[in-house]
Amino acid sequence: MSMNFSEFKKLLGADPWNRDSETLRARNSAPEFEQAAADAEAFENKLQSALLVQPSPDLLEGIKTISQEPARQRVWMPLALAASVLIAFGAVGIVWKQSMQPPQWESIEAYLADHYAHDGAAFIERATDAVSEQEINRIMASLNASAGQKLSGRVTFIKYCPTPDGRGAHMVVSTQQGPVTIIFMPETNVIDGEMVEFDQMHAYLVNLEHGSAAIIGQRSQAVKSLESMVRTAIKTGEIGA
Amino acid sequence: MTIDTDRTERFNRLAEAYSTDLYRYAMWICGNDALAKDLVQETFLRAWRALDNLNDVSAAKSWLITILRREYARTFERKVPKFTDVDKVVVPDDDELEPDERAERELLRKGIMKLDKKYREPLLLQVVFGHSCAEISEQLGTSKSAVMTQLFRAREKLKLLLQKDGVTGNVHELF
Numbered sequence: 155m156s157m158n159f160s161e162f163k164k165l166l167g168a169d170p171w172n173r174d175s176e177t178l179r180a181r182n183s184a185p186e187f188e189q190a191a192a193d194a195e196a197f198e199n200k201l202q203s204a205l206l207v208q209p210s211p212d213l214l215e216g217i218k219t220i221s222q223e224p225a226r227q228r229v230w231m232p233l234a235l236a237a238s239v240l241i242a243f244g245a246v247g248i249v250w251k252q253s254m255q256p257p258q259w260e261s262i263e264a265y266l267a268d269h270y271a272h273d274g275a276a277f278i279e280r281a282t283d284a285v286s287e288q289e290i291n292r293i294m295a296s297l298n299a300s301a302g303q304k305l306s307g308r309v310t311f312i313k314y315c316p317t318p319d320g321r322g323a324h325m326v327v328s329t330q331q332g333p334v335t336i337i338f339m340p341e342t343n344v345i346d347g348e349m350v351e352f353d354q355m356h357a358y359l360v361n362l363e364h365g366s367a368a369i370i371g372q373r374s375q376a377v378k379s380l381e382s383m384v385r386t387a388i389k390t391g392e393i394g395a
Numbered sequence: 396m397t398i399d400t401d402r403t404e405r406f407n408r409l410a411e412a413y414s415t416d417l418y419r420y421a422m423w424i425c426g427n428d429a430l431a432k433d434l435v436q437e438t439f440l441r442a443w444r445a446l447d448n449l450n451d452v453s454a455a456k457s458w459l460i461t462i463l464r465r466e467y468a469r470t471f472e473r474k475v476p477k478f479t480d481v482d483k484v485v486v487p488d489d490d491e492l493e494p495d496e497r498a499e500r501e502l503l504r505k506g507i508m509k510l511d512k513k514y515r516e517p518l519l520l521q522v523v524f525g526h527s528c529a530e531i532s533e534q535l536g537t538s539k540s541a542v543m544t545q546l547f548r549a550r551e552k553l554k555l556l557l558q559k560d561g562v563t564g565n566v567h568e569l570f
Contacts, residue, residue, distance in 0.1 A: 167547035169521075169528055197554060198522075204503040205522055209418040213432050217410040217439045221403040282444065284470050307470075330436050 156180060162187055166194040216330040219374060262344055262359065265318050266368055267352035269337070273315070273324065274355070274370065278333045281311030281326035293323050297340045298364070298391060301325075305336075305387035318342050322365075331375045338388060340365035349378070364390035406443055413459050414439070419523050420460070423515065424467060426508055437470070438463040456524060460534060499557060506556045514549035517542050 157165070157180040165172060181191045259265035290306045293314065301309070308327045315324035319341035327334050346361040350368075357370040358377045367384050371377040414435060421431035441462050442449075449458055507515065520526040520534060528546070532539040 164543075164547055167550045168543035169546070170550075197550070200500065200503060201522055201550075201553070204500050204507065205419060205423065205519070207419055207422050209415060209422075209432065209435075213418060213435060214410060214414050216432075216436060217414055218407055220436075220440050220443045221406045282441075328433075328437060328440065330432055332436075332440070 156183065159184075159186060159190070163190055166190060170194040170198045212330070216332070219332045219372075222332070222372060222374065259318055262318065262342070262368070263350045263352055266337070266350065266357050266370065269315065269324075270335070270355060270370060271353065274335055277311050277313070277324060278326050278335065281328075281333055283310060284328075285309045285312050294338075294388075297321065297323055297338065299338065299340060300389045302387035302389065304383055327380070329375075329380065331371070331379075334375060334377060334380060335370040336380075336384060337368045337370065338365065339367065340390065342366055344368070347381075360384050362388055362390045402446060406439075406446055409442065409455055409459070410439060413456060416523055417459060417463055420519050421463060421467070423507060423519050423523070424512075434463060434467055437466050441466065457530065457534060460520070460524065464534075502556060503553060506553050510549055510552060514545050514552065517545045518549040521546060 157176065162177075162180045165177060181187050259268060284307070287303075287306050290301050290309055290312055293312055294301050305325075305327065308329065309325050310328050310333065311324075311326035313324050314321050315337065316322070317337065317339040319339065322340055322342075323338040325336045325338070327336055342365055344359040344361055344366040346359065346366075348359045350357050350359065351373070354372060355370055356373050356377065357368045358381060360367045360369065360381055362385070367388060369377040369380050369384060417435045417438060418431055421434040422428065425431055425434065438459060442459060445462075449455060507518075510518070517531045517535060520531045521528075526534065528539050528542050531546075532542045535542065
């Protein structure tokens with residue numbers, strides 16, 4: 155049974171490039187069918203043209219930097235398990251050592267290198283989902299600070315961490331260049347705008363109204379580009395909730 | 396080492412093949428360049444972490460779209476601003492369009508942004524990704540006949556917009 159004109163138009167509206175035999179037969183059955191098909195194709199061309207938007211080239215470049223982060227450790231599972239045991243023992247040792255005496259670092263570089271070597275890569279690996287604003291607010295408020303929405307909407311991991319002058323916050327932030335670490339140090343002052351390097355990483359230091367922040371990334375990541383966001387988003391000296 | 400290299404190459408091939416279309420889809424879903432880029436970045440970040448789960452390369456496109464749609468629903472949907480900056484990222488007119496053709500296209504763009512999500516999403520999956528009605532049905536978890544109705548209505552709304560208001564019309568009354 156052949157398709158009537160109304161059915162044909164509905165089919166064109168749903169699937170204008172349909173080329174199955176029944177549709178082709180209907181298309182060639184009468185001039186108004188042919189005209190309707192031609193109109194539909196003309197409209198499709200307009201639609202496709204209207205939908206053409208183009209991302210800036212840095213999108214693809216940014217995506218490719220993602221593959222520089224450590225891969226999931228499937229094939230290295232036995233090693234990962236062994237490493238986990240070592241890390242667990244190491245963690246116990248560190249806690250014990252910290253309980254005996256507060257950590258001392260010669261410089262901010264030494265602190266960042268030491269701290270990042272312990273946790274940095276592991277926390278980035280664990281940073282998979284957006285953290286709730288409630289959790290971010292809870293931690294930041296307890297440090298007498300807050301994280302504005304520009305920052306909190308990108309945080310995929312947050313925990314307390316030691317800093318040269320007491321407790322701070324270790325955050326992993328999702329960016330176009332891949333995950334970046336931000337250490338908020340509420341009681342530590344740094345040389346504003348200084349770039350420090352350690353291991354394969356670099357960090358851009360930002361003095362805040364109270365305390366400071368270090369934006370840490372791989373050397374291929376333009377960590378300085380997050381300066382403005384960090385300065386405007388992290389408000390310090392606020393009354394904790 | 397070889398496994399890591401292969402993995403990276405697989406990932407980069409996916410990025411090269413699909414990042415532009417995913418960006419287009421994201422842009423027309425959220426209407427904001429920065430959010431669309433973030434959305435695509437997040438999609439590929441998750442894809443990188445779960446790449447070992449992708450056994451069938453031919454399923455990569457649908458897999459990435461699924462990640463993107465989930466990520467949008469989970470994180471980004473509530474952040475979408477009221478304004479749109481589609482105009483900033485449109486492909487420049489290389490061809491010499493007549494003023495009325497240019498205006499018509501502009502009207503069509505506004506109309507697409509104003510389409511209800513239930514019409515816009517299947518339309519984008521079809522036009523941007525070249526999905527068949529059956530693939531859209533699978534992607535959206537609705538019946539094929541429902542998808543065909545939505546696609547038909549989406550086009551009818553846009554055609555009506557062009558016919559009724561021409562190049563100077565107001566798109567709001569139609570949606």
